[in-house]
Amino acid sequence: MTATTHSTAKLAWPIDRFVTTTAALMLLVLGWLIYIETAPFLLALFVIGTVMGIALFHGSLGFTGAWRNFVLTGKATGMRAQLLMLAVATVLIVPLVSGVIDVGASGTSAPLGVSLVVGSFIFGFGMQLGGACGSGTLFTAGSGNTRMVITLMFFILGAFIGSMHHMWWMNLPAAPAVILHQSLGPWLAIIVQLAVIAFLWWFFGRREKKMTGSTGWGLTAKSDVTGIRRIISGPWPLLWAALVLAVGNMLTVIISGSPWGITFAYALWGAKVAQAVGIDVAANAYWSTNFASMALSDSVLVNVNSVMAIGVLLGAMLATGLANRFKKACPPNLAWKSVAAAIIGGLLMGYGGRVGFGCNIGALFSGVASASLHAWVWFAFAFAGSYLGIKVRPMFGLPN
Amino acid sequence: MTDVIYNKRNLVLAMMLLFGVIMADHVSSETFKYNMGQGGDTVLLKLDEVSGSGCGAP
Numbered sequence: 394m395t396a397t398t399h400s401t402a403k404l405a406w407p408i409d410r411f412v413t414t415t416a417a418l419m420l421l422v423l424g425w426l427i428y429i430e431t432a433p434f435l436l437a438l439f440v441i442g443t444v445m446g447i448a449l450f451h452g453s454l455g456f457t458g459a460w461r462n463f464v465l466t467g468k469a470t471g472m473r474a475q476l477l478m479l480a481v482a483t484v485l486i487v488p489l490v491s492g493v494i495d496v497g498a499s500g501t502s503a504p505l506g507v508s509l510v511v512g513s514f515i516f517g518f519g520m521q522l523g524g525a526c527g528s529g530t531l532f533t534a535g536s537g538n539t540r541m542v543i544t545l546m547f548f549i550l551g552a553f554i555g556s557m558h559h560m561w562w563m564n565l566p567a568a569p570a571v572i573l574h575q576s577l578g579p580w581l582a583i584i585v586q587l588a589v590i591a592f593l594w595w596f597f598g599r600r601e602k603k604m605t606g607s608t609g610w611g612l613t614a615k616s617d618v619t620g621i622r623r624i625i626s627g628p629w630p631l632l633w634a635a636l637v638l639a640v641g642n643m644l645t646v647i648i649s650g651s652p653w654g655i656t657f658a659y660a661l662w663g664a665k666v667a668q669a670v671g672i673d674v675a676a677n678a679y680w681s682t683n684f685a686s687m688a689l690s691d692s693v694l695v696n697v698n699s700v701m702a703i704g705v706l707l708g709a710m711l712a713t714g715l716a717n718r719f720k721k722a723c724p725p726n727l728a729w730k731s732v733a734a735a736i737i738g739g740l741l742m743g744y745g746g747r748v749g750f751g752c753n754i755g756a757l758f759s760g761v762a763s764a765s766l767h768a769w770v771w772f773a774f775a776f777a778g779s780y781l782g783i784k785v786r787p788m789f790g791l792p793n
Numbered sequence: 794m795t796d797v798i799y800n801k802r803n804l805v806l807a808m809m810l811l812f813g814v815i816m817a818d819h820v821s822s823e824t825f826k827y828n829m830g831q832g833g834d835t836v837l838l839k840l841d842e843v844s845g846s847g848c849g850a851p
Binding site for chain 1: 839
């Protein structure tokens with residue numbers, strides 16, 4: 394009897410076939426549509442987005458919870474995962490965007506000014522109320538979390554409003570962008586960035602030890618599930634997710650010519666909806682720029698950010714089905730205060746992300762991978778905003 | 794064996810809505826016009842002009 398029970402438990406591999414099949418069908422249909430209507434490189438980016446969505450979900454690699462955990466409890470495992478991801482991305486991507494390896498790519502950079510500081514602070518504050526960041530909102534919405542779908546909708550609205558105000562913010566005082574691989578040379582830029590990451594690794598560990606009594610690696614947590622089943626259904630150790638995201642961003646640079654970004658897609662989707670209801674979006678200064686106006690008049694299926702964002706969303710949904718966890722992280726009843734926080738958080742993240750040159754992915758991850766100083770400024774002010782957001786969460790009935 | 798805590802019909806409707814919105818946007822786009830042989834100023838022919846804007850900053 395015992396042997397039978399053990400055997401059954403070992404064989405049980407619960408997969409939500411309905412969610413898995415639905416997500417797989419959507420991926421196939423959209424992948425086919427992208428292939429026949431656009432170009433093969435966009436299909437490749439769609440696949441990369443899908444894999445990154447799987448990695449984000451299976452690895453539970455989020456910025457919001459990790460930052461909150463670190464502030465409140467001192468636990469720094471999530472922070473270490475992010476630092477590892479940034480370090481690997483620096484080594485893989487700086488040679489590409491600096492021209493050491495010529496793939497015709499350029500990095501992400503932005504001026505250092507009021508817009509960046511205010512935008513990143515607002516974004517950090519909003520992500521604690523909204524419950525996730527740019528990538529986190531996508532993968533948790535894809536996992537069936539109703540509250541995160543609300544956050545996502547208002548993220549899109551906020552990004553659109555931010556885009557309409559973008560040029561006003563651009564006229565505020567700012568110093569030119571500082572791109573470390575241009576000012577220091579690519580190898581010294583890599584060394585400097587790795588040194589900063591190493592210092593932060595040490596600093597986070599020191600605080601963790603002081604607050605919890607111990608510190609450690611923590612990125613290769615074991616699971617009862619192993620082998621191929623763990624790869625397909627998760628949970629992944631943070632290390633796997635961090636490496637997949639870093640390599641995924643590198644492939645994005647090689648294929649699309651620039652690093653991964655998310656929030657432009659949200660602004661674009663908002664602008665398209667606004668245009669559909671009769672708002673003259675095209676007359677706005679931001680949407681009159683070459684890049685934005687072409688994106689506005691063309692299909693989302695030829696916009697790199699959009700194609701990858703849709704891939705992340707559906708990839709996360711597929712992973713959720715494979716893990717049999719669809720909608721399981723979703724609270725059964727949403728309190729109005731929680732919904733209000735999702736709305737405010739989404740709006741602030743959208744607005745802050747647009748005026749602050751992106752989110753944790755476009756500004757931080759891809760900015761660091763491009764050796765642009767604005768990414769580090771973004772990190773500092775987003776973390777400060779996040780700290781304030783953590784303090785405000787209890788007012789909305791959100792647990793800390 | 795899975796314990797379903799969502800409405801399957803709603804999930805299918807959400808996916809159909811997503812697909813419908815993407816299709817509606819696509820068939821009114823410059824790329825679709827180009828593919829149909831009706832001109833169309835598709836981004837795909839101007840990739841050099843739109844590269845390097847990963848975060849969408851103009």
